[in-house]
Amino acid sequence: MASPGERDRENDKDRDREMHSGYRGYVNLHEPPNSRLFLVVSRSTTERELREMFDKFGEIQDILSVKDKFTKEAKGVAYVKYGKSSQACRAMEELNGKSLSDGKPMKVLIAQSRSSSCGRDVEDEDLTRIFVMIPKSFTEEDLKSNFQEFGDIEYCRIQRDKVSGEGKGYGYVRYMRPSQAALAIENSDRRFRAILAEPKYRLNPNPQGDWHQPPESMHANFGYDPCFQGVPPIFKNMGPKTLPLPHFDDFGCHPGPPLSNLTSDDSLDFSRWLSVTMDPCITREQLTALFGLIPGLDFCDAQKDVINSCRLGYVRYNNPASAIYAKEKLNQFEYPPGSPMMIHFAKDVEAATSGENPLRLMALQLVTAQVMAEVSSHFTDRAQPGRGQMVQPQMMQSTQQTRHANGDFETSFTTARLPPKQPLAPMNTPMKERLFVVCSSSAPPPPEALTNAFCRFGNLIEIYMLPSKSYGYAKYADESSAKAAIEALHGQEVCGVRLKVLPADPPKEEARKRKHTV
DNA sequence: CGACGGGACGC
DNA sequence: CGACGGGACGC
Numbered sequence: 001m002a003s004p005g006e007r008d009r010e011n012d013k014d015r016d017r018e019m020h021s022g023y024r025g026y027v028n029l030h031e032p033p034n035s036r037l038f039l040v041v042s043r044s045t046t047e048r049e050l051r052e053m054f055d056k057f058g059e060i061q062d063i064l065s066v067k068d069k070f071t072k073e074a075k076g077v078a079y080v081k082y083g084k085s086s087q088a089c090r091a092m093e094e095l096n097g098k099s100l101s102d103g104k105p106m107k108v109l110i111a112q113s114r115s116s117s118c119g120r121d122v123e124d125e126d127l128t129r130i131f132v133m134i135p136k137s138f139t140e141e142d143l144k145s146n147f148q149e150f151g152d153i154e155y156c157r158i159q160r161d162k163v164s165g166e167g168k169g170y171g172y173v174r175y176m177r178p179s180q181a182a183l184a185i186e187n188s189d190r191r192f193r194a195i196l197a198e199p200k201y202r203l204n205p206n207p208q209g210d211w212h213q214p215p216e217s218m219h220a221n222f223g224y225d226p227c228f229q230g231v232p233p234i235f236k237n238m239g240p241k242t243l244p245l246p247h248f249d250d251f252g253c254h255p256g257p258p259l260s261n262l263t264s265d266d267s268l269d270f271s272r273w274l275s276v277t278m279d280p281c282i283t284r285e286q287l288t289a290l291f292g293l294i295p296g297l298d299f300c301d302a303q304k305d306v307i308n309s310c311r312l313g314y315v316r317y318n319n320p321a322s323a324i325y326a327k328e329k330l331n332q333f334e335y336p337p338g339s340p341m342m343i344h345f346a347k348d349v350e351a352a353t354s355g356e357n358p359l360r361l362m363a364l365q366l367v368t369a370q371v372m373a374e375v376s377s378h379f380t381d382r383a384q385p386g387r388g389q390m391v392q393p394q395m396m397q398s399t400q401q402t403r404h405a406n407g408d409f410e411t412s413f414t415t416a417r418l419p420p421k422q423p424l425a426p427m428n429t430p431m432k433e434r435l436f437v438v439c440s441s442s443a444p445p446p447p448e449a450l451t452n453a454f455c456r457f458g459n460l461i462e463i464y465m466l467p468s469k470s471y472g473y474a475k476y477a478d479e480s481s482a483k484a485a486i487e488a489l490h491g492q493e494v495c496g497v498r499l500k501v502l503p504a505d506p507p508k509e510e511a512r513k514r515k516h517t518v
Numbered sequence: 519c520g521a522c523g524g525g526a527c528g529c
Numbered sequence: 530c531g532a533c534g535g536g537a538c539g540c
Contacts, residue, residue, distance in 0.1 A: 133524095469522090504521075507522060
């Protein structure tokens with residue numbers, strides 16, 4: 001076995017050689033992991049033939065048929081590099097064993113780097129299990145409902161404390177096929193931090209022989225967020241869902257309503273928007289049907305909130321009166337029974353739409369008795385489209401909902417003038433600039449709201465708040481993006497919380513990470 | 519005023 | 530059995 005030094009040097013040589021590639025430019029053959037295939041083919045197989053077979057699974061970044069250095073004779077092996085591991089895995093699953101033009105079967109494996117020895121074939125179990133960080137309150141069902149959209153799950157496992165039964169904050173998901181695990185790693189919410197699980201027997205125990213345990217603070221990113229930990233009991237154990245594929249933008253943000261660039265003059269316009277926190281089984285069509293009972297609906301969308309196991313709807317009316325009326329009548333409406341919807345305005349107009357204020361009174365006047373009767377009849381007569389039985393809405397339910405513990409989803413509203421959303425930089429991108437973010441209130445905005453705001457300057461790697469603190473950090477992969485964030489967001493409000501945004505001091509010099517007795 | 523998160527499975 | 534080509538960029 002090579003010494004660590006030799007290994008490093010060997011890896012460097014690999015990288016030097018392999019960064020150089022064909023006319024498409026530089027391709028790092030090891031990035032992302034498991035995105036390159038090793039093929040055993042016939043000596044007569046051409047690159048062209050391989051290209052035709054393999055480009056169905058993704059854009060081929062690099063292809064090579066290995067030839068003898070001197071005789072130029074094909075050796076019957078080849079490499080195919082894709083941009084994504086899921087593409088390579090799919091190609092392996094579909095093409096391994098398939099016949100070539102001469103009738104001989106080909107082998108397709110995940111390629112290994114020169115300095116590594118073992119190959120991974122389509123049967124390799126190491127490619128089908130992922131390791132994920134989750135809230136302690138997660139059940140196996142929660143795990144399943146969040147990861148089944150990526151493929152056929154063999155099992156979900158959650159580690160728990162044996163005495164208290166409390167989750168330890170992580171779990172495992174085993175898929176049937178490598179490409180499914182790869183899709184989960186590529187596309188699941190970043191806060192899960194999904195990675196391929198190391199096979200148990202290959203994990204290194206530390207010198208003391210006990211297993212490394214995650215520190216308590218590991219759960220911080222989930223734990224501080226009331227939205228994350230406080231999944232209402234009614235949302236749990238809802239059983240298998242038949243949700244349409246959730247529609248996230250490229251970086252796991254809820255697209256949300258078009259907002260930003262809010263000025264005080266926009267409050268009237270804002271009062272047309274409602275956000276709805278509701279049961280995950282409700283589809284966009286059902287939401288549209290329900291809110292469409294009130295005239296003036298001109299926009300309706302529903303997003304799955306992966307982390308919260310609930311569903312987030314956005315509704316807009318063409319006039320404030322309809323919105324006010326909809327909130328008045330449908331807030332706390334149990335749909336399905338046992339799952340009250342929670343409806344909110346933008347914070348900015350909450351005060352302006354309650355009590356004796358003229359706008360509200362006007363709205364309630366404008367809505368005719370006829371409309372009200374129509375709404376009521378729908379609620380009582382129509383069969384509930386999803387599941388269970390439709391119930392009478394609690395028409396007179398008070399709308400004075402206090403700042404509820406879990407459902408504050410008016411996450412996208414800000415006083416800042418913001419450019420459009422941009423994709424996040426991959427988690428492993430080197431950080432160029434770190435910002436220190438302080439919130440005026442001890443309860444910071446939900447993470448998705450912060451991500452929504454801070455992603456808009458590009459190259460945001462991550463923003464997080466420290467648990468039970470009013471501050472946190474935003475990491476950027478680019479200085480000018482970070483600068484633009486300061487420019488646009490310092491002193492502004494997100495979700496009613498005023499932010500300070502400034503360059504962070506370098507991280508505290510922690511005494512070297514080492515075992516305290518060594 | 520407001521300064522620091524980081525991953526593993528009882529056999 | 531079946532494991533690696535060609536050669537840019539900017540200092």
